[in-house]
Amino acid sequence: MSAAPHPTITLTTDFGTSDHFVGVMKGVIAGIAPGARVIDITHEIKPYDILEGAFVIAQAWRYFPKNTIHVVVVDPGVGSARRPILAEASDHFFIAPDNGVLSLIYDAIIDAAAASKAKVKARLKVRVISNPRLMAHDISRTFHGRDIFAPAAAHLARGAQRSKFGELIHDYVRLTGIKPRQVRRGLWHGMILKADRFGNLITNFHIDHFAKIKTRAFELRVGDQRIHRLALTFSEVAIGDLAIVVGSSGYIEIAANQASAATLLGCGAGAEVQLKTH
Amino acid sequence: MSAAPHPTITLTTDFGTSDHFVGVMKGVIAGIAPGARVIDITHEIKPYDILEGAFVIAQAWRYFPKNTIHVVVVDPGVGSARRPILAEASDHFFIAPDNGVLSLIYDAIIDAAAASKAKVKARLKVRVISNPRLMAHDISRTFHGRDIFAPAAAHLARGAQRSKFGELIHDYVRLTGIKPRQVRRGLWHGMILKADRFGNLITNFHIDHFAKIKTRAFELRVGDQRIHRLALTFSEVAIGDLAIVVGSSGYIEIAANQASAATLLGCGAGAEVQLKTH
Amino acid sequence: MSAAPHPTITLTTDFGTSDHFVGVMKGVIAGIAPGARVIDITHEIKPYDILEGAFVIAQAWRYFPKNTIHVVVVDPGVGSARRPILAEASDHFFIAPDNGVLSLIYDAIIDAAAASKAKVKARLKVRVISNPRLMAHDISRTFHGRDIFAPAAAHLARGAQRSKFGELIHDYVRLTGIKPRQVRRGLWHGMILKADRFGNLITNFHIDHFAKIKTRAFELRVGDQRIHRLALTFSEVAIGDLAIVVGSSGYIEIAANQASAATLLGCGAGAEVQLKTH
Numbered sequence: 109m110s111a112a113p114h115p116t117i118t119l120t121t122d123f124g125t126s127d128h129f130v131g132v133m134k135g136v137i138a139g140i141a142p143g144a145r146v147i148d149i150t151h152e153i154k155p156y157d158i159l160e161g162a163f164v165i166a167q168a169w170r171y172f173p174k175n176t177i178h179v180v181v182v183d184p185g186v187g188s189a190r191r192p193i194l195a196e197a198s199d200h201f202f203i204a205p206d207n208g209v210l211s212l213i214y215d216a217i218i219d220a221a222a223a224s225k226a227k228v229k230a231r232l233k234v235r236v237i238s239n240p241r242l243m244a245h246d247i248s249r250t251f252h253g254r255d256i257f258a259p260a261a262a263h264l265a266r267g268a269q270r271s272k273f274g275e276l277i278h279d280y281v282r283l284t285g286i287k288p289r290q291v292r293r294g295l296w297h298g299m300i301l302k303a304d305r306f307g308n309l310i311t312n313f314h315i316d317h318f319a320k321i322k323t324r325a326f327e328l329r330v331g332d333q334r335i336h337r338l339a340l341t342f343s344e345v346a347i348g349d350l351a352i353v354v355g356s357s358g359y360i361e362i363a364a365n366q367a368s369a370a371t372l373l374g375c376g377a378g379a380e381v382q383l384k385t386h
Numbered sequence: 387m388s389a390a391p392h393p394t395i396t397l398t399t400d401f402g403t404s405d406h407f408v409g410v411m412k413g414v415i416a417g418i419a420p421g422a423r424v425i426d427i428t429h430e431i432k433p434y435d436i437l438e439g440a441f442v443i444a445q446a447w448r449y450f451p452k453n454t455i456h457v458v459v460v461d462p463g464v465g466s467a468r469r470p471i472l473a474e475a476s477d478h479f480f481i482a483p484d485n486g487v488l489s490l491i492y493d494a495i496i497d498a499a500a501a502s503k504a505k506v507k508a509r510l511k512v513r514v515i516s517n518p519r520l521m522a523h524d525i526s527r528t529f530h531g532r533d534i535f536a537p538a539a540a541h542l543a544r545g546a547q548r549s550k551f552g553e554l555i556h557d558y559v560r561l562t563g564i565k566p567r568q569v570r571r572g573l574w575h576g577m578i579l580k581a582d583r584f585g586n587l588i589t590n591f592h593i594d595h596f597a598k599i600k601t602r603a604f605e606l607r608v609g610d611q612r613i614h615r616l617a618l619t620f621s622e623v624a625i626g627d628l629a630i631v632v633g634s635s636g637y638i639e640i641a642a643n644q645a646s647a648a649t650l651l652g653c654g655a656g657a658e659v660q661l662k663t664h
Numbered sequence: 665m666s667a668a669p670h671p672t673i674t675l676t677t678d679f680g681t682s683d684h685f686v687g688v689m690k691g692v693i694a695g696i697a698p699g700a701r702v703i704d705i706t707h708e709i710k711p712y713d714i715l716e717g718a719f720v721i722a723q724a725w726r727y728f729p730k731n732t733i734h735v736v737v738v739d740p741g742v743g744s745a746r747r748p749i750l751a752e753a754s755d756h757f758f759i760a761p762d763n764g765v766l767s768l769i770y771d772a773i774i775d776a777a778a779a780s781k782a783k784v785k786a787r788l789k790v791r792v793i794s795n796p797r798l799m800a801h802d803i804s805r806t807f808h809g810r811d812i813f814a815p816a817a818a819h820l821a822r823g824a825q826r827s828k829f830g831e832l833i834h835d836y837v838r839l840t841g842i843k844p845r846q847v848r849r850g851l852w853h854g855m856i857l858k859a860d861r862f863g864n865l866i867t868n869f870h871i872d873h874f875a876k877i878k879t880r881a882f883e884l885r886v887g888d889q890r891i892h893r894l895a896l897t898f899s900e901v902a903i904g905d906l907a908i909v910v911g912s913s914g915y916i917e918i919a920a921n922q923a924s925a926a927t928l929l930g931c932g933a934g935a936e937v938q939l940k941t942h
Contacts, residue, residue: 124861131705147408187897251912341465356529427687583680619743634807
C-alpha cells in the first residue's frame with residue numbers, strides 16, 4: 109500500500125467546520141504521511157449521533173478506490189474505556205471508535221458472507237488500536253481524532269503493517285434495531301435514517317429487500333401521510349408533490365419535486381415509517 | 387492535458403456538505419484520475435437555484451489555471467431528458483447539466499467574440515456528453531453528480547479526447563433576463579444576483595458597462611433606499627453606513643462597513659435595483 | 665523549502681463557504697504553486713472577529729509540519745492603510761493583515777523567549793509584504809485574500825526568498841486584553857474565547873498557568889453558575905451536567921456531557937469568567 113502514489117484517507121466526523129478540529133487532523137496526517145490525499149465525506153454529522161455517522165459512511169465507502177482508509181469519528185465516549193479500532197473489509201480500511209459507528213459496514217459484509225456461505229472472519233477483520241508508537245506521544249482526553257485516529261490513518265497510509273496496530277477482536281460493538289422489522293405478513297416497521305440537504309427522507313428500507321414495490325401496489329405511511337406512488341425521478345411528479353423514489357444508494361426515499369419532504373411532513377431522522385406490501 | 391502534473395477539477399454544487407454526496411464525487415474522481423487535484427468552489431448554492439450557480443462559477447473560473455475542469459451541478463431536472471454537456475472556452479472546460487447554469491460563461495465569451503468580431507463557434511464549443519464509456523456503469527436516476535458529471539471530469543483530466551464525449555451542439559440552453567434592462571435614457575432596471583457571506587448585495591450592474599458612475603452623480607435605488615455614494619473600500623464609510631463599491635469581480639455591490647447591507651435593507655437575491663445615471 | 669515535495673498552506677478566514685472566495689484563493693495558489701497542498705482550518709470565523717481568528721490559528725498551527733505557511737484573513741480593514749505581513753516563527757510562516765490576528769502566536773513566541781532568556785528578534789521575524797511582483801497585477805480594494813495573501817503564500821511555497829517580500833518591522837499590531845487579569849490574590853478575571861461546535865465554552869485560562877486547579881479546590885464562575893468540578897473526560901459526568909475540563913489545546917473549557925454548555929449557560933464568546941483558587 110505504501111507504494112500507491114496517492115493513498116486516500118476519508119474523514120467523516122461530527123466536528124463541524126467552524127473550529128480547528130478538522131484542520132488539525134489534516135495537519136497531523138500531513139506530518140506523518142505527506143503523500144496521502146485527504147477527502148472529507150462530511151463533518152456535519154449531528155453531534156454524538158452514532159447512527160447518522162454509521163449511515164453516512166455506509167453510503168459512501170464503496171465509491172472510493174481500493175485501499176482507501178476511512179476515518180469515522182463520532183465519539184461521545186472519547187476518553188472513556190471505549191476502544192479505538194481498525195477494521196478491514198472488501199479491501200477498504202476503517203478507523204473509528206468501537207461504539208457501533210461501523211455497524212452498517214459490518215452488516216453489509218456479514219450479509220454478503222452469509223449469502224455466499226463464506227466465513228465472516230475471512231472477510232471482516234477488526235483490531236483494537238493499542239500500539240502507542242502509532243499514536244501521538246501525549247494523548248489528550250478529549251480529542252482522539254487528533255491524537256489516535258488521524259495518526260493511525262496516516263501510519264497505515266505510509267505502509268504500517270496492520271498486525272502492528274493491535275490484536276484482532278471479535279466482540280466489536282454492533283448497533284441493533286437499524287433494519288426494518290416485520291410486524292406481520294405484508295407489514296413492516298422501519299424508520300427515517302436521515303433527512304438529506306434537499307429534505308428527502310431516507311428510510312431504512314433497501315430496494316434489494318423490497319423489490320416488489322417496483323411492480324406491485326404498496327402503501328408507505330409516515331405520520332398522517334400515505335404514499336402509494338413510486339417515481340423514477342424527482343422531476344416526474346408535480347412540483348411540491350410527494351412520492352417515493354429509490355435513492356442513489358438503494359434506500360427508499362420520500363421525496364418532493366423541488367421541495368423538502370421533511371418540511372412538508374414535519375419529520376426527520378428517527379421518525380417511524382410503515383410499509384404495507386400486497 | 388494528461389501530461390499536466392496536477393490537472394485541476396473544481397466543484398460547484400447545491401449539494402451542501404452535510405451528506406455524503408460531495409465526498410462520493412471525489413471518491414469517484416480519485417478512482418479514475420488519481421493525480422487530479424479537486425478544489426471546492428462552493429456546495430452551498432441554494433437548492434435548485436440555477437441562476438446562483440451561474441453567477442458563482444462566472445465569478446470564479448478565470449482565477450484557475452488553464453485547462454481546469456469546472457464541474458457545476460445545480461440540477462433540478464436530474465433524471466429527466468435534460469442533457470449533460472461539456473463546454474470548452476478560453477482554455478477552460480465546463481461540465482454541467484444543460485439547463486442554463488453556464489449562461490454567464492457563454493455571455494462573457496459571446497460578448498468578447500462580438501467585440502473582436504470573432505466567430506463564437508471558434509471560441510465556444512459545447513458538446514453533449516453521451517458516451518456511456520465515460521460514465522458509471524449503472525446510472526442512477528437521482529445522482530448524476532456521481533454517475534455522469536464526476537466520471538466525465540475525471541476522464542477528461544486523465545486525457546480523454548473531447549471528441550469522444552459526444553457531438554457538438556448549438557442549441558444549448560441560455561438563461562435570459564440576467565442583464566440589466568434599459569428603461570429609458572439614464573434609467574436601468576437590474577437585480578440583486580446574490581447576498582454574500584458579509585451581507586454585501588451583488589447587483590448585475592458590471593462596472594465595465596457603467597463606468598460613468600466613477601466620475602458622475604448617480605442614484606441607485608433598492609427598496610426605499612437611495613444610495614449616491616461610491617466608496618473605494620468598505621472601511622471608507624462609517625461603520626454601519628451604506629455605500630456602493632465595485633466588487634472584486636467588477637459587479638457593483640451595495641455594502642455596509644462591518645455590517646450586513648442585506649440585513650439593513652431587508653432584501654436579497656432577486657430583489658429589483660434601479661440605477662439612474664446623469 | 666521549494667524542494668519539499670508537498671509544501672503545505674493552511675487557510676483560516678471569515679469568508680464562509682457559500683461564496684466563491686475560498687475557491688478562488690485556491691485557484692490562484694494552484695496557478696502559482698501547483699505542487700502546494702492547501703488545507704482549510706476554518707472559514708467560519710465570525711465576520712470581522714479578529715480575536716476569534718487569533719484564537720483558532722493559535723490552537724492549530726503547532727500540529728502542522730515545519731515550513732507550513734498559514735494564511736489568516738480576517739480583515740475588516742481591507743483596502744485601507746493596514747499592512748499585509750509575513751511572520752516567521754518556530755519554522756512556521758504566517759501571512760495575514762497586520763491587525764492583531766497573529767497576536768496569540770506572537771504571545772506564545774515572546775513568552776517562550778522570555779522563559780529561556782532568548783531575544784525575541786531571533787525567534788520572531790515580521791515583514792511587511794510590499795513587493796508588487798509577489799502580488800496580483802491588479803489589486804482590488806475588497807479582496808486581498810485573492811490578490812495579496814494567496815499569491816504571497818503561493819510564491820513562498822514555490823521558494824521565493826523571505827527577504828524579497830519586504831522590510832522587517834517591529835511595530836506589528838498586538839491585541840491586548842486577551843490574557844486573564846489578576847484582580848487580587850486568588851481571584852482572576854478572564855473570558856470565553858469561543859464556543860465550539862459542541863457548545864463547550866473555551867476560556868482564556870491555560871492550564872500551564874493554573875495547574876493548581878488539578879490538585880486544589882477552585883471555583884469558576886460564569887453568569888450565575890459556579891463550577892467546582894474538574895473532569896478528566898466529558899463522559900465522566902452525568903449527561904447534561906456541567907464540569908470544567910482541560911481542553912485539547914490546554915485551555916480550560918466549561919463542558920457538559922453530550923450537551924451544549926453554551927446553551928445551558930446562555931453565553932458565548934466574550935462572556936466574563938471568574939476563577940477563584942485557594
